[in-house]
Amino acid sequence: MNLYNAILIGLKDIWAHKFRTLLTMLGIVLGVSSLVAMAAVITGMEKGMKESMIAMGGLDKVRIDDEDVPVWQDHLRDQSPGRLIRDVYALQASAPLVKTISPEMRLDWRSTRVTSKGKTASTSEIVGVWPAVLEMNLYELEHGRFFCDLDEEFANSVCVIGTGVRDQLFGSPEQTGETIVPIGKTIQIGGQPFTIVGMFRHYESEQERKLKELAKKQQQETKGGVKRQRGWSGAKKWGDAFWRKNNVVYMPLNTAWIKFRAASNEDGTPDPRLTDIDIKIADLDLLEPALQQARNVMLTMHNGIVDFEFETEENQINDIRTRIRNMRISQGVIAGLSLLVGGIGIMNIMLA
Template sequence: MRLLNVFKIATKAIVLNKTRTLLTMLGIIIGVASVIAMLAIGEGSKESIRTTISAMGSNMITVKAGSDTRGGVRQEASVMESLTLSDFQAIKKQSTLLSYSTPVVEGKGQVINGSNNWPSSIYGVNPEYLSIKVVDLQSGSMFTDAEVQTASKVALIGQTVVDNVFPDGQEPVGQMIRFNNIPFKVIGVLEEKGENTFGQDQDDVVIAPYTTVQKRILAIDHLNQIIASAVSEEEAPNVVIEVSNILREQHKLADSEEDDFHVRSMEELISTFSSTSEMLTILLVAVASISLLIGGIGIMNIMYVSVKERTKEIGLRMAVGAKGADILMQFLIEAILISITGGVLGVLLGLGATVFIEKFLNWPTSVAMYSIVISFAVCAVTGIFFGWYPARKASALDPITALRYE
């Protein structure tokens, strides 16, 4: 009841000083709006990185041979032949957290169709590859396990390859092409994926059974990579551990020896890229927080002026029976109302600015709910913190002195 009255008194004081209140709020408004807009930009860029990486298969696990020393000479990882088909079979058999897995052998060469040719890469995989990489087929079909067994000379090609070796708009499925002079029958065309985040053309590929690529093109029996997908993104870190353990056992590594392979999850890649944009977000938010702090000091300043200006009024209120606590609450509520109203306007302005940035600057943005909650809470705290001292000062006034104050 009494608090409600004090609340009314505080609201009235704000309404009576509209312009001043609005100017005081401006600091808070700009502070909150910039915090929200900055966080939205930060979150937006983080999310866009995540989406691109997810498109490559966000729960993908990659196993590569690690570098080793041979006769005192450090060797490049790619020339290592330590990853074998039996490693792949062991992983497939023992791992419990994988949904798909495939061996990968890769080579470069020339794709030839009649008088057209094009340099491309060939990937030897098994049929699960498409599910791991999240690729669909435009036309045709994937080769089968039986075709892998028999090392059939069948291939799927990406759109870039299609464009370059079938320039006349011929239907590629069913046609014969040659890769490094080995004839392949095209049985499917991969869906177009475009460039990835790193500028690599994901459509410039030829996919064939790994057995075929191993025997006919590369003439090797080791693997370049094993790729697999975890049952879920959350399990990816556990899969890394599990696969590492399986491989250590396979390679009969003693505890003292280092891994001779690398297991990587996409999650690591995501966090590497996110951390850059996170750093940027922190800097932006720091700058925005400073303006929020300045806004708070603005409130404190105006509250001091207000207390000074209304000293006589405070004296009168005390003379007619206001307690110190009533006066304290009056000024505190006034400060909190200013900061919270400023906060609300700031949130609205921030959301508006975010829409503007998205629409006209085409930057990816994403408003995080937590940014609104946090900046709002900060506002309330700012009001209490910066309103407290002036309010305290007002409530500690001596009524006699205050009444005589001119």
């Protein structure tokens, strides 16, 4: 039997069993389509998670958080100092495996409003920082400058904002038709005037960027008619890493301390404690030794009191890996089912 006759017989069998052939083709098409769609979802999810992880500072970022004093040290609770600026200097001097240290003094956003000419901005955080925060959280300045040593030394009332804060206080490029650069403008933070000296670049995921491009294209296609406000298209993404980066307000650490925390306790006494101490490890392969170095320094500075803990990105990494693995298992199951359905259909046609 030559090839021509084999093809001819096959076509005759297919024509003789049209319904079975249709079902077989449908099963194969649906299986392959599901497989392709699942692969696209996995790729997009993996890329989005990695983008979010990078936006928050990367895998080598470690946060030193407050921790309740353990039971066996409960009698020393009153002597727990909390995280202080002296801890930062000690880490700089005695932890060589830690390459970057960024202290933060976060202000209460409920009582520290950011306003300008009657407009109020919904900020992700208002924080006193050192310039090291740029490397720690992977920020890039698009306009103006960051804080200098003189700003820190004299507690100058200057701030650097994200584009989201700019949009809320001065108008977004979509609203005004131009990109407003508010360098030199004055805003109120907690009722005190601050001068904007810098603004970060806008951060967004690839998905958000493509959606904006699509919306802009659709707007151009439907241009015309009465100008109107079309309302909100979605809720604020309070937990989104890019939203948090775009709606941040930074000021010098010493400014936050003197102007907002110097008499912030209930009895009017100063509160010198830091909200966060973020560190970056010089080499991820040396994560354990680096954390041990930092722990030894903190224990020395805290007189042996274990009132702190280290928070790494390991759990987030494991969560990402688990989700991707589960999706790939589902992808394999769908592929197997589609092949099984197609094989059964072909056998039915051949044996009919």
